[in-house]
Amino acid sequence: MKRKVLLLIIAACLLGQVASAQMYTGLEGLLHTPSAEMGTSESIRVGGHYLNRHFIPKGYSDMDAPVFYVAVTPYEWVEASYMVTFWKESQSSYAPDRAFFLKVRPLKEGKWWPALVVGVQDPIGSAKGFYLTEDAPGFYSNLFLAATKHFHFLAGEWGFHLACRYYPNKGNSSWSGIVGGITWRPDFYSPLRVTAEYYGSGVNLGIDAGLFGFLHLQLILQDFKYLSGGICVEIK
Amino acid sequence: MTKKQFILCICLFLSILGFHARAQETDAWPGRVEFFAGVDVNYRFISYTSRPVELLLYVTPAVKWHPGKDWQLTLQGAIPFVNLYGDYYRYPRINIAALSKELYAGNFSFKFSGGLFSRQRYGLDAKFQWAVTPWFALEGQISWTGFYEMTNRWAFSAMDRVTGLLSARFYIPKYRTEFRITGGRYIYADYGLRFAWMKHFSRFISVGAFVQTGDHYGNLTLSPVRLGAGAQLIFMLPWQGNGKKRVSFRPASNIRLTYDYKSDEYGMKMFATDPEENERSGNFSKSHWGVGGR
Numbered sequence: 436m437k438r439k440v441l442l443l444i445i446a447a448c449l450l451g452q453v454a455s456a457q458m459y460t461g462l463e464g465l466l467h468t469p470s471a472e473m474g475t476s477e478s479i480r481v482g483g484h485y486l487n488r489h490f491i492p493k494g495y496s497d498m499d500a501p502v503f504y505v506a507v508t509p510y511e512w513v514e515a516s517y518m519v520t521f522w523k524e525s526q527s528s529y530a531p532d533r534a535f536f537l538k539v540r541p542l543k544e545g546k547w548w549p550a551l552v553v554g555v556q557d558p559i560g561s562a563k564g565f566y567l568t569e570d571a572p573g574f575y576s577n578l579f580l581a582a583t584k585h586f587h588f589l590a591g592e593w594g595f596h597l598a599c600r601y602y603p604n605k606g607n608s609s610w611s612g613i614v615g616g617i618t619w620r621p622d623f624y625s626p627l628r629v630t631a632e633y634y635g636s637g638v639n640l641g642i643d644a645g646l647f648g649f650l651h652l653q654l655i656l657q658d659f660k661y662l663s664g665g666i667c668v669e670i671k
Numbered sequence: 672m673t674k675k676q677f678i679l680c681i682c683l684f685l686s687i688l689g690f691h692a693r694a695q696e697t698d699a700w701p702g703r704v705e706f707f708a709g710v711d712v713n714y715r716f717i718s719y720t721s722r723p724v725e726l727l728l729y730v731t732p733a734v735k736w737h738p739g740k741d742w743q744l745t746l747q748g749a750i751p752f753v754n755l756y757g758d759y760y761r762y763p764r765i766n767i768a769a770l771s772k773e774l775y776a777g778n779f780s781f782k783f784s785g786g787l788f789s790r791q792r793y794g795l796d797a798k799f800q801w802a803v804t805p806w807f808a809l810e811g812q813i814s815w816t817g818f819y820e821m822t823n824r825w826a827f828s829a830m831d832r833v834t835g836l837l838s839a840r841f842y843i844p845k846y847r848t849e850f851r852i853t854g855g856r857y858i859y860a861d862y863g864l865r866f867a868w869m870k871h872f873s874r875f876i877s878v879g880a881f882v883q884t885g886d887h888y889g890n891l892t893l894s895p896v897r898l899g900a901g902a903q904l905i906f907m908l909p910w911q912g913n914g915k916k917r918v919s920f921r922p923a924s925n926i927r928l929t930y931d932y933k934s935d936e937y938g939m940k941m942f943a944t945d946p947e948e949n950e951r952s953g954n955f956s957k958s959h960w961g962v963g964g965r
Binding site for chain 1: 880
């Protein structure tokens with residue numbers, strides 16, 4: 436039995452070709468903070484995360500919530516995502532909430548300069564049509580500018596990510612400002628990624644793994660205490 | 672939903688998530704009969720309940736017979752197998768039963784159809800395409816239809832509604848990208864205009880987004896603006912079988928999903944005359960303008 440499990444793991448590693456890593460929104464990113472990495476051009480990602488209540492925005496309920504998304508990278512310079520959060524009203528009652536995410540990369544990473552992206556998350560706050568205002572923001576509403584630069588040393592690819600974001604929702608204002616993180620992809624298995632990030636009010640650690648060329652798993656440890664995780668299928 | 676139905680849903684979902692195979696064009700040579708089936712997925716979100724998503728899933732078995740000379744006879748049924756919407760939707764029904772003929776003359780393509788169409792319309796329909804240049808085409812559709820119901824009761828209204836659409840399509844081959852402006856009169860006698868963008872991936876998939884406005888589009892109690900937007904996803908299914916067999920059994924050629932931010936069930940809707948109609952393949956089997964199903 437042990438041998439079968441070992442063989443399965445080895446096969447998964449050999450077949451692993453997914454070198455991207457998604458945030459819980461379906462867009463490329465770190466764990467909680469955005470990055471300037473982009474998904475594979477002409478790909479679609481379908482997945483979901485189970486998020487700890489400390490991970491998701493304030494404003495609706497103080498309970499863990501599952502999210503599901505469909506994200507697309509039609510060109511190498513743009514990504515968009517549609518996500519539904521099932522906010523828990525109580526132990527047996529849910530409120531589905533839709534949100535949209537968009538990320539555009541005006542500058543591709545070069546030898547001497549980082550990639551730059553601008554993005555918006557959940558811009559439509561309410562049916563009344565408020566956009567990124569403090570009156571009626573969406574729960575995830577924020578604007579961001581992010582930069583990423585990769586270097587190759589110490590048996591892997593190191594990514595350095597910096598972002599500046601603005602949350603109009605006052606409950607999440609601690610996430611506004613400068614955030615960022617470091618990622619490492621080992622040479623021996625590039626679909627694996629280890630991440631450490633500062634998200635504005637604490638530190639997250641995470642691990643991503645691509646399996647079989649289309650499956651993607653992510654595990655997040657927030658503030659060394661709270662676990663979240665997700666699974667995603669990438670279709671190219 | 673029972674456990675069996677849930678497992679069936681998961682299996683269908685996984686079967687959609689393509690593994691590496693090539694989508695094939697169907698071959699419509701004379702005498703060929705194609706049996707195929709797809710799934711019609713409907714869902715709605717409901718807040719403040721223990722069941723936040725309600726599903727209505729139909730399996731849609733269909734048959735196409737190609738007698739030759741670009742004639743086609745199509746029959747498609749819709750059998751509900753997961754129904755959380757209520758009793759009204761529990762009946763199996765005929766979705767499409769239509770006879771159609773395609774004609775080609777130079778850069779012009781025509782398709783004439785008659786019979787029962789989707790969205791419970793019956794009558795006559797004509798479509799045309801003029802491929803002006805490799806990057807620009809004009810398309811049109813004019814229909815003369817009435818309403819029918821063949822579920823728990825049989826009812827037919829008079830065939831007294833004339834509808835029509837006109838589209839200008841622009842295609843950029845290098846980026847496999849298309850822009851389309853469509854305007855006209857829709858099946859509930861409303862008028863509308865839509866601007867759409869679509870990116871055709873080199874394999875299987877097309878994605879798109881649109882902005883649209885119409886004189887009865889949207890719900891004024893929710894928003895005073897009759898302007899909406901949405902997204903589209905078309906997934907061409909592999910495993911289309913051997914196109915040289917006289918009788919073939921296969922899954923439907925595609926799965927098509929349209930998301931409308933306004934969730935308007937009646938604004939700017941048009942019926943389909945073919946069970947496999949989609950924006951990637953187009954309406955004319957021999958026209959290769961744009962991506963043309965490739």
